[in-house]
Amino acid sequence: MSKSDDDSLRPATKLVQGGRRPEWTGDPRLGGGVVNPPVWRASTILYDNIADLKARGHATHDKLYYGRRGTPTVWALADALTDMEPGAEGTLLYPSGVAANSSGLLALLAPGDHLLMVDSAYEPTRAFCNGMLARMGVATTYYDPLIGAGIAELIRPETKLIFLESPGSLTFEVQDIPAIVAVARERGVLTMLDNTWATPLLFPALAHGVDVTMMSLTKYVGGHSDAMMGSLTATRAVWPKLRSAAYQLGQAVSPDDCALMLRGLRTLDVRMARHQASALAVAEWLAGRADVGRVLHPALPGDPGHDIWARDFSGASGLFGFALKGADEAGRTRFIEALDHFGIGFSWGGYESLVVPSNPADIRTATQWSDPDPLLRLSIGLEDPADLIADLARGFAAVAG
Known part of the structure; x- marks a missing residue:
């Protein structure tokens, strides 16, 4: 047992203590232990004898096999992530967030099953549904992210899973997760949530009734834009299916990358607080400009999802969007290319700020994105927000010029 297994501990303490079990950080033969779990690199494991080999068994997750x-x-990283989700049985790690999503869907769905997928989902998730899942005979229905308890009308006898992403990583709709979960449980349908935006620090998904929660650890958990990984954390009822599928698919991660993720995890609490404060400062400045159509940030009081966000979340991250009022594609390009402190890149959650153009109308099928103004997505890093605001002002000047 690690110190963080104590349910009375607050999340910031769990982040520091999670996964630091004495059997992984200490060696009595050396007279003590170390703070961080060492990096164990291994392919082949040696056994003392045949009896030892047989004793390990095939269904191990915390013994060298x-x-x-x-x-x-x-295991230290998986253990620490499990500690962050009250009600979790365990966590599995994957080489990317996309791999985690895809593996989870494969584990929980079979030919003939029906999947309800939120229309605001991350584009690679849609591609997997429309590609491999369709080829294996799984039908996908996309639904309005704001449907709430109305999801009941879309559930069929063959519906096995409802997939959520809240807020959406392009358009930032906040889903009524408790309402959807209540319907799913009543109808015997599993729920799976992409929780990368909030992490369990700001939204402990399993405590809200979700069965499986996914994160792209590449983002906020890693926090330094130098490693890729994904995770699935699940309840006891679902955990065996996920573990079996991960083993069958040969999903494995590098211990060196896990060490980087553990390093990032320790500072997640303080970094998320800075991401939130800086992003809100930038978002509020944008909201006051006449050349901004609207700001898509659920922590702003005027945002359509603000009330649900305030009810269910304990904070916000640094990812949000905004619309350039009256601009065209060329104007959006001038805006982005005038920026000095924002890199152009698809990821987010690192220490550096990023910007990308966003075109949700191109991928929506269940809902229509009708905003005529071009959208941009900002990931606010750890720079001084005053410098970021000054940089964005240069972007607006480039559009006007």
Whole structure:
């Protein structure tokens, strides 16, 4: 047991103590232990004898068996993430967030099943539904992210899973997760949430009734734009299916990358507080400009999702969007290319600020994105927000010029 298994501890303390079990950080033969779990690199595991080999068994997750099944460095990260989700049985790690999503869907769906997928989902998730899931005979229906309890009307006898992403990572709609979960449980349907935007620090998904929660650890958990990984954390009822599928698919992660993720996890609380404060400062400045059509940030009181966000979330991250009022594609390009402190890049959650153009109308099918103004997505990093605001002002000047 690690210190963070104590349910009375607050999240920031759990982040510091999670995964630091003495059997992974100490060696009595050396007279003590170390702060961080060492990086255990291994493919082949050696056994003392045949009896030892047989005793390990094939269904292990915290004993050395074969490198693909993990080492203490891998287990330490999984253990720490599990500690962050009250009600979780365990966490599985994948080489990317997309791999985590895809593996989770494969584990929980079979030919003939029906999936309800939120229309604001991350585009690679849609591509997997429309591609591999369709080829294996799984039908997908996309639904309005604001449907709430109305999801009941879309559930069929063959519906096995409802997938949520809240807020959406392009358009930032906040879903009524408790209402959807209540319907799903009543109808015997599982729920899976992409929780990358909030992390369990700001939204403990399983405590809100979700069965499986996914994160792209590449984003806020890693926090330094130098490693890729994804995770699935699940309840006891669902955990065995996910673990079995991960083993069958050969999903494995590097212990070196796990060490980087553990390093990022320790500072997640303080970094998220800075991301939130800086993003709100920038968002509020944007909201006051006449050349901004609207700001898509659920923590702003005027945002359509603000009330649900305030009810369910304990904070906000640094990712949001805004519309350039009256601009065209060329104007949006001039805006982006005039910026000095915002890199042009698809990821987010690192220490650096990023910007990308956003075109949700191109991928929506269940809902229509009709805003005529071009959208931009900002990931606010750890720079001084005053410098970021000055940089954005240069972008507006480039559009006007």
